[in-house]
Amino acid sequence: MIEKKIYEFNAVDVDEPNLYENYFPYTEIPKIKFNGKTIDMDIPEEIWITDTTFRDGQQSMSAFTVEQISRLFDYLHQIDNGTGLIRTSEFFLYSEKDRQAVYKCMEKGYDFPKITSWIRANANDFELVKSMGIKETGLLMSCSDYHIFKKLKLNRSSCMEKYLGIIKQALEQGILPRCHLEDITRADFYGFVLPLIKNIQELGKEAGVQIKIRLCDTLGLGVPYQGVDLPRSIPEMIQEIKNQGGVPSEALEWHGHNDYHNVVTNATTAWLYGAAAVNTTIFGIGERTGNCPLEGMLVEYCQLKDDKKINLTMINELRDFFENEFNYFIDVKRPFVGDDFNMTKAGVHADGIMKYEAIYNSFDTKKILNRPVVIKVNQASGLAGIAAWINNYCSFVEDDKVGKKDPLVLKIKTWVDEQYERGRTTSISDEELAAFLGRHK
Template sequence: MGTLSPDKAVYVVDTTLRDGEQTAGVAFGPAEKLAIARLLDDVGVDQIEAGTPAMGGEEAEAVGLIAAAGLKASVMAWCRATAADIAAAVACGVDAVEISSPVSALHIRDKLRASPAAVLANTVAAVEFARKHGLYISVGMEDASRADEDFLLTYIRAVTAAGARRVRYCDTVGILDPLTMAARIERLRRDKGAELEVHAHNDFGMATANTVAAHRAGARFLSVTVNGLGERAGNAALEEVLMFLRHSGAAAGYNLAGLRQLCQYVAGASGRGIPAAKPVVGQAIFHHESGIHADGVLKNPALYEPFDPAEVGLERRIVVGKHSGKAALLHKSRELGLPLSEAALAPVAAAVKQRAVQRKEPVADGELAAIIREHLAC
């Protein structure tokens, strides 16, 4: 089991095995959890949030297996702010804990039926208990995006003084936009307290953008899940965040060639398939049909592709359909060994368009070959 490397510009904290598994209907067995952890480690994730040991049974078994697997990544367990939860984590052999408590008035009042002062005192006590066991401590501030910012500052100062190394700013119900997220993180960073982590949910489709915005504003720890798994609409997607950071020059040292294998394995284990147009790893994101785009990609792929598909094990394809132009049809006809003449191009294009409209899908290579042969025979 590894530890966090010092002084990196960004740390990727994957919570697929904890928050990702909290997706309704998703359940990983210990062997699947260990396999996912190994794939995450191959990608180079800095810290793996392996699960919640206090659940006992197979959950604690899985966390223990991951902690003992000799991974390069730090292995973290999620805990409530109780000595019992932290003791369960210690028994599993992890090197880090995430101690989570609600911080918004809404959650403190309606979920815990407690006072802010009581919640803070309880969290400080939990941090002090974890510190005695030599653990790396992160404190999760549940519903931070709806909390009073003065209380947040008081909370951060107190848990840091007690021994927390970082705090997790949770946009628990995904209500923030990137500009607001950046402003919130910048204000908290001015206090120069603990390191900040961002944990963004995707209820309004903002999770990846909010995570990147928080990093730009000073949060060095980024919480993500594979394929964006997570409660309700999910969390920031590991593959999206990592690829954007790589291509914006903000992160290096991650093995992005392993992303697609990881995403495919998690898709199978979770029963949640990868949509064809899923950013970064979707099977069809480098398929080009429209005339202008296909013509441009054939001349220079960089015209319409933000990165090389080979980076994630995908392939570029020119497909033909309703919107295909001359360049795509000529290219595909040559690929099929049935080069079109200028005279045959227009009737073939018309037949392809008709077939695509009828079928509501691109024309397969075999069908295209048949159409071309029909018109070449005329």
């Protein structure tokens, strides 16, 4: 039994839940309210990525097998390449299959990602974490009045007492809690979130540990802009948690969803204003519109920090595995991993690429991602596009390259035009062009 304790910081109880209906009128699109505050950036010296593919991500897909989890864990390790950038990976422990997957990944002996868990807050699950030798676990702590009043049927004080009692249970078992503050971007920050965080900090001090706080933007309602009211302001939220709550950057982790197309920008904003960790899944799999995509944050990291040791070429192999193993469709326009992300069909772009690749390719995608520039031919490619396709497909270097006036290019252009005059609507495939090339060389 947990001894009841009067905690130093109290929730502000209210008779009716504060649903912030002026920001979230349910029959309208949510509103952004501005207050004019300016927040200084405070990017930590060290930032990193955490992974929840096997917990939050897997919930949105058919269950992974033990072998599939093992292979995906290998890919995370290979991309990290010993840097510790992909610091942790989070697992369920509910079923025997979940536990087998954890044991199989533990047997690999990797330093990174480290294995953490996510459990229900009960004595059996705490014992399970301890018996498996996992040192850290996530605990769900819903923060908004939507959850406290409407789902849990509690008031704020009793809800806070419940959460703090759970944390004490974990600490008594020698387990480091990671507190998942669910729906924080619709929660009463000063009336519940900040008092809860301050009490969590006190419990950590008593136990001699730094408890981690995961800021969960459950519906993707956080915004990155300056001068926005809480609870939607990511810059102000993180600043207040650090300054008023006393939580250091290394204990702050952002967990976002993509409901409003902001998931990568919001995660980067969390880094910029003081959170050391951002939570991701492979290719952003997850509930509704998904979690923050791992590949997006790897590229964001490379833009913020100079670290050339991570192995980004493995993302391409991971994509092939994911599509083949799970029959998973990756949007062809998806940055960095989609088939078309560095493809051009426009003749004017192809002409620029043919003259100097960097004109229409912002970095060396072949070297960094093992994804060479792709040229496709269609009705808009023109002579330049066809010449660029030949040079690209045949891997011609400077002296071997064909130009727009090459007789072969003119022949192919005439044939392509005939295709579309007959009503064709699809791009010309590489196989068709290669066959034509072979016949007319």
